Amino acid sequence: xxxxxxxxTSKPERLDEKRSEILDFIEQQKQVDRKVVLVTSGGTxxxxxxxxxxxxxxxxVGSRGAASTEYPFYSSKSRxxxxxxxxxxxxxxxxxxxxxxxxxxxxSLKPFLRHLSTYNFLDLLELDGENQDAPVKVKSExxxxxxxxxxxxxxxxxxxxxxxxxxxxxxxxxxxxxxxxTCLQGLGKSAMLYLAAAVADFYIPKDQMPEHKIQSAxxxxxxxxxxxxxxxxxxxxxxVPEAFVVSFKLETNKDILVSKSLQALxxxxxxxxxxxxxxxxxxxxxxxxxxxxxxxxxxxxxLSSGHEIEEKIVRELASLHSKFxxxxxx
Amino acid sequence: xxxxxxxxTSKPERLDEKRSEILDFIEQQKQVDRKVVLVTSGGTxxxxxxxxxxxxxxxxVGSRGAASTEYPFYSSKSRxxxxxxxxxxxxxxxxxxxxxxxxxxxxSLKPFLRHLSTYNFLDLLELDGENQDAPVKVKSExxxxxxxxxxxxxxxxxxxxxxxxxxxxxxxxxxxxxxxxTCLQGLGKSAMLYLAAAVADFYIPKDQMPEHKIQSAxxxxxxxxxxxxxxxxxxxxxxVPEAFVVSFKLETNKDILVSKSLQALxxxxxxxxxxxxxxxxxxxxxxxxxxxxxxxxxxxxxLSSGHEIEEKIVRELASLHSKFxxxxxx
Numbered sequence: 001x002x003x004x005x006x007x008x009t010s011k012p013e014r015l016d017e018k019r020s021e022i023l024d025f026i027e028q029q030k031q032v033d034r035k036v037v038l039v040t041s042g043g044t045x046x047x048x049x050x051x052x053x054x055x056x057x058x059x060x061v062g063s064r065g066a067a068s069t070e071y072p073f074y075s076s077k078s079r080x081x082x083x084x085x086x087x088x089x090x091x092x093x094x095x096x097x098x099x100x101x102x103x104x105x106x107x108s109l110k111p112f113l114r115h116l117s118t119y120n121f122l123d124l125l126e127l128d129g130e131n132q133d134a135p136v137k138v139k140s141e142x143x144x145x146x147x148x149x150x151x152x153x154x155x156x157x158x159x160x161x162x163x164x165x166x167x168x169x170x171x172x173x174x175x176x177x178x179x180x181x182t183c184l185q186g187l188g189k190s191a192m193l194y195l196a197a198a199v200a201d202f203y204i205p206k207d208q209m210p211e212h213k214i215q216s217a218x219x220x221x222x223x224x225x226x227x228x229x230x231x232x233x234x235x236x237x238x239x240v241p242e243a244f245v246v247s248f249k250l251e252t253n254k255d256i257l258v259s260k261s262l263q264a265l266x267x268x269x270x271x272x273x274x275x276x277x278x279x280x281x282x283x284x285x286x287x288x289x290x291x292x293x294x295x296x297x298x299x300x301x302x303l304s305s306g307h308e309i310e311e312k313i314v315r316e317l318a319s320l321h322s323k324f325x326x327x328x329x330x
Numbered sequence: 331x332x333x334x335x336x337x338x339t340s341k342p343e344r345l346d347e348k349r350s351e352i353l354d355f356i357e358q359q360k361q362v363d364r365k366v367v368l369v370t371s372g373g374t375x376x377x378x379x380x381x382x383x384x385x386x387x388x389x390x391v392g393s394r395g396a397a398s399t400e401y402p403f404y405s406s407k408s409r410x411x412x413x414x415x416x417x418x419x420x421x422x423x424x425x426x427x428x429x430x431x432x433x434x435x436x437x438s439l440k441p442f443l444r445h446l447s448t449y450n451f452l453d454l455l456e457l458d459g460e461n462q463d464a465p466v467k468v469k470s471e472x473x474x475x476x477x478x479x480x481x482x483x484x485x486x487x488x489x490x491x492x493x494x495x496x497x498x499x500x501x502x503x504x505x506x507x508x509x510x511x512t513c514l515q516g517l518g519k520s521a522m523l524y525l526a527a528a529v530a531d532f533y534i535p536k537d538q539m540p541e542h543k544i545q546s547a548x549x550x551x552x553x554x555x556x557x558x559x560x561x562x563x564x565x566x567x568x569x570v571p572e573a574f575v576v577s578f579k580l581e582t583n584k585d586i587l588v589s590k591s592l593q594a595l596x597x598x599x600x601x602x603x604x605x606x607x608x609x610x611x612x613x614x615x616x617x618x619x620x621x622x623x624x625x626x627x628x629x630x631x632x633l634s635s636g637h638e639i640e641e642k643i644v645r646e647l648a649s650l651h652s653k654f655x656x657x658x659x660x
Contacts, residue, residue, distance in 0.1 A: 048386070051582040051608060053528075056378070057387040061437075107391075107437070113452055121451045122443055122483045125468070125476065136476045138455070138466045146455065146466045153452045198383075201546035212582045213608070216531035221555040227546055252381040252542045278381060278543070 001229040006178065008206065009171035015179060018165060022101060022183045025163045029099040034161065035190045035321070037072050037098045038180050040197035041065020042105025044170040048204060048223065053213040055169075056225075060198035062108030064248070064281070064310065068194060069111040070152070071314035072098035073161055098318075099161040103173075103180055103197070106166045112153040115145070170200045174231055181239035189325045191243040192317070193235070196274075198250070203228050232268040244321045245270035249288075252278045261288040271324065274313065282309060287316060331559040336508065338536065339501035345509060348495060352431060352513045355493045359429040364491065365520045365651070367402050367428045368510050370527035371395020372435025374500040378534060378553065383543040385499075386555075389608070390528035392438030394578070394640065398524060399441040400482070401644035402428035403491055428648075429491040433503075433510055433527070436496045442483040445475070500530045504561055511569035519655045521573040522647070523565070526604075528580070533558050562598040574651045575600035579618075582608045591618040601654065604643065612639060617646060 012018075029036050042062035045055040074097055102111065109117060116124070124142045127134045138146055156162045165180065167173040184191040202225035214221060236245055247270060249261045254277055261273035265288065275286040284297040296312050342348075359366050372392035375385040404427055432441065439447060446454070454472045457464045468476055486492045495510065497503040514521040532555035544551060566575055577600060579591045584607055591603040595618065605616040614627040626642050 045387075049582070052389060053580070053582065053608065054386055054388045054530075056384055057375075058384045059382060110450065113450055116451065120440065120443055121446065122480060125480055127477065127480055127484060134477070136468045136473055136480055138468070143466055147457065147464070150452060150455055150457055150466055154457060200384075201544075202551045213580075214531075216557055220557055221532045221553075223551075223553040223555065225551040225553065227550055250383070250543075252379070252383065278383065 002231050002234045005229045006174060009175070012167070012172045012175050015175065018176070019179055019183060022163065022165070022180060025099070025101065025160075026183055026187060028160060030187070035098045035192065035325075036101065036184060036187055037192040037194050038101045038103060038184060039065050039069050039072075039194045040103045040173075040177065041069070042108035042167075043198040044105070044173045044200045045168055046170050046200045046203045046225075047209065049213055050206070050209055050211045051213065056200065056202070058198045058200070059278070060105070060108070062104055062110075063114070065102070065104060065194075065196040066109040066111050066114045067308050067310040068196060068314055069100050069102050069162070071311055072100055072318065073156055073159070097161070098192070099159075099163075101163045101165060101180055101184075103165045103167065103176055105197070106168050110164075111162070112149050112156075115149050170203055170228065173197065173199065177231060177235070178239060181235055181243075184240050184243060188242045189244065191240060192321050193240060193243055193245045194317070195232075195245070195247045199228070199231075201228055202226065230268075232264070232270065236268050236270045244272075244324050246272045246274060246317060249273050249275045250278060250281065251275075258286065258288060258293065261286070262290070265290050272317075272320070285309060285313065287313070287320075332561050332564045335559045336504060339505070341505050342497070342502045345505065348506070349509055349513060352493065352495070352510060355429070355431065355490075356513055356517065358490060360517070365428045365522065365655075366431065366514060366517055367522040367524050368431045368433060368514060369395050369399050369402075369524045370433045370503075370507065371399070372438035372497075373528040374435070374503045374530045375498055376500050376530045376533045376555075377539065379543055380536070380539055380541045381543065386530065386532070388528045388530070390435070390438070392434055392440075393444070394611070395432070395434060395524075395526040396439035396441050396444045397638050397640040398526060398644055399430050399432050399492070401641055402430055402648065403486055403489070427491070428522070429489075429493075431493045431495060431510055431514075433495045433497065433506055435527070436498050441492070442479050442486075445479050500533055500558065503527065503529065507561060507565070508569060511565055511573075514570050514573060518572045519574065521570060522651050523570060523573055523575045524647070525562075525575070525577045529558070529561075531558055532556065560598075562594070562600065566598050566600045574602075574654050576602045576604060576647060579603050579605045580608060580611065581605075588616065588618060588623065591616070592620070595620050602647070602650070615639060615643065617643070 026036060042065060043058040043060035045057050048054045048056070124139060124146065125136050126139050128137045165176060167176050181193065204225055208224070232247060247264060249257065249264060251257045251260065257275050257277065261275040264273055271289065273288045275288050283303065284295065287294040287296060294316065296309060296316065298307065298309050356366060372395060373388040373390035375387050378384040378386070454469060454476065455466050456469050458467045495506060497506050511523065534555055562577060577594060579587065579594060581587045581590065587605050587607060591605040594603055601619065603618045605618050613633065614625065617624040617626060624646065626639060626646065628637065628639050
C-alpha cells in the first residue's frame with residue numbers, strides 16, 4: 001500500500017544528492033559518537049490540480065518541530081543552551097547531545113530563527129549615518145535578544161550538528177521520510193525519529209486530478225479524496241526497525257486522544273506516541289507508551305518566564321532513549 | 331449574494347480599531363495630496379473544519395503584491411528607488427508617488443523584506459567577539475545588499491506611506507476588503523485598487539462544516555464546496571464606485587485567458603484586468619481593458635540584471651490612473 005503509493009508518485013528533485021548529504025552527515029556524527037534524531041516538522045500539501053493552483057494544507061506552522069529541535073543538542077554536562085535555566089535536580093548525564101536532521105516544511109518555523117518570527121527583520125536594523133556608504137547595524141534595543149539567539153545558532157553551526165532538509169507536498173515528504181529513515185538504519189538503536197510533521201491523511205491520486213485550474217464557472221465543486229497509506233508501518237518494519245520511534249497524535253476531541261494513541265502503538269509497534277489537543281498543545285501533552293502515560297505540563301509561571309514544553313519533552317525522551325539504548329544501564 | 335455571505339461569516343477581530351487606523355492613514359495622505367493604492371496580496375484559506383486542522387490554500391506566496399508594493403511610492407521627479415535604473419525615455423511626471431495600504435496574507439512575502447527570503451536571517455549576522463557582551467553585527471559580505479534594501483524601507487517608514495493589514499482566511503479577507511474599500515471612498519477617483527490577492531473561489535458554509543477534525547478512520551473523504559460570491563460586484567457598484575479598479579486573472583490554460591478577462595470587465599464594469607499564466611507570470615502579463623490589450627514582458631537580460639515586471643506594470647498603471655483622474659490632462 002505504502003510502497004505502491006511511493007511508486008506512483010514522482011520523486012523529489014535531487015534525491016540522490018540529498019541522500020549523499022545525509023549519509024555524510026550521519027557518518028560525521030558516528031565519528032564523534034553522537035546520537036541522531038530525525039525531527040519532522042510542519043504540514044504537507046495535497047494538490048487539487050496537476051498544474052497546481054490550489055491545495056489542501058493544515059494548521060501546522062512547525063512550532064513543535066522547530067522548538068524541539070533547539071533542545072536535543074544539549075546535555076547536562078555539555079554547553080547548555082543560554083536560554084534554558086538549569087533544573088535543580090539534574091544529576092545524570094543522559095546523553096552527549098544529539099545531532100538533528102530537520103526535515104521541515106519550506107517557509108515553516110525554523111529552530112532559533114523562530115524567536116524573531118513576530119518581527120519584520122528590517123525593523124531590527126538601521127543605517128548608521130546619512131551617506132551612501134553608511135553601514136547597516138543592529139539597533140541597540142535588539143542587541144540582547146539577537147545575541148542570545150545567535151550564540152546558540154553559531155554553536156550548532158560550529159558543531160555541524162544540524163542538517164536542514166525541506167519539503168512542501170505530501171509526496172515530497174513521504175519520499176524524503178523514506179530516504180532519511182533508511183539513511184539512519186546504520187545507526188541502529190541510537191537513532192531517534194521524532195515525527196512531529198502534520199502529514200495529510202487524504203489525497204487525490206494523480207490520475208483522478210484535473211490537469212488545469214478548476215473553473216468556478218462550472219459551479220459548485222465535489223472533491224473525492226482517498227486515504228493516504230500509513231507510512232508508520234513500513235517505517236517501523238522495514239526502514240528503521242531498530243530505531244526509537246516517536247509519533248504524534250493531534251486531536252480536537254479529548255475523548256478519543258489516549259485511545260487513538262494506544263491503537264497506533266498496537267498497530268505499528270513503535271516506542272511512543274506524544275498525544276495532544278489542538279487548543280492546549282503548548283501547555284500540555286501526554287507521552288503514551290504501551291504500559292504508561294506520562295503527563296507533561298507547563299505552569300503559567302513557567303510559560304511566562306519563557307520556558308517551553310519542548311524542553312521537558314526532549315529531556316524526557318532523551319532519558320527514555322538512553323534506557324532504550326542501554327537497558328542494563330551500561 | 332455577497333452581502334449574505336458577509337453577514338453569515340464572523341467579522342475579524344478588532345475591525346473597528348483597524349478601520350480607524352486606515353481612515354487616519356488616508357486622512358494623512360490627503361494632507362500631502364498623495365494618491366492611495368490598496369494592494370491586496372497572497373492567498374486566502376478555506377477551512378474544512380470549525381476547529382480548523384485542515385484548510386484549502388493556494389499557490390500564491392504574495393510575490394506579485396509584495397513586489398508591486400515597492401514601486402508606487404516613487405515618481406520620476408521624486409526620490410527614486412535605489413534599485414530601479416532610470417529609463418531613458420522618461421519625461422513626464424505621472425504622479426507624486428502613492429501611499430499603499432498593503433492588505434496581505436500573514437506570513438506571505440513582504441515588500442523590501444522579500445529580497446531576503448532566500449536567507450536564514452541569522453546567517454547575515456555574527457557575534458563580534460567571544461565574550462558574553464560581544465555585540466551582534468551584520469556580516470560584511472551582506473552589508474551592500476542590506477544597505478540598499480534598508481534605505482528604501484526606511485524612506486517609506488519616514489514618509490509614513492505604507493500601512494500593513496493582515497488576513498489569513500477567506501472570510502477575514504472579504505471583511506477587510508470591504509472595510510478598506512469603503513474607507514477609500516472619500517478619495518474618489520484618486521484611489522486605486524490593485525487586487526493581486528488570490529481569492530478562493532470555493533468554500534464550505536459554516537453549517538455544512540464538521541466541528542471536529544475529520545477522522546481518517548471513517549474512510550475516503552467527499553467534500554462539497556459552494557461557490558464564493560464574487561466581491562468585485564459590490565466593490566465596484568457600492569464600496570468604491572469612483573476608484574480605479576484593477577483585478578487579476580490567473581489561468582493555466584492560455585486559450586481562455588483574454589476571453590475570461592474581457593468577460594470580467596463586461597460583468598463588473600471596472601477599469602482593467604491584468605491577465606497572466608501561472609507558468610510565465612514573472613515574465614509576461616497582459617493589461618486588458620475593454621478597448622485595448624497591452625502586452626508587458628521582460629527580456630532575459632532585464633530579468634537577470636535584477637529588474638522585475640512589476641516596475642513596468644506599476645509605471646503603466648500610474649500613467650493610466652493619471653489619465654483616469656484628469657482625462658483632459660489637467
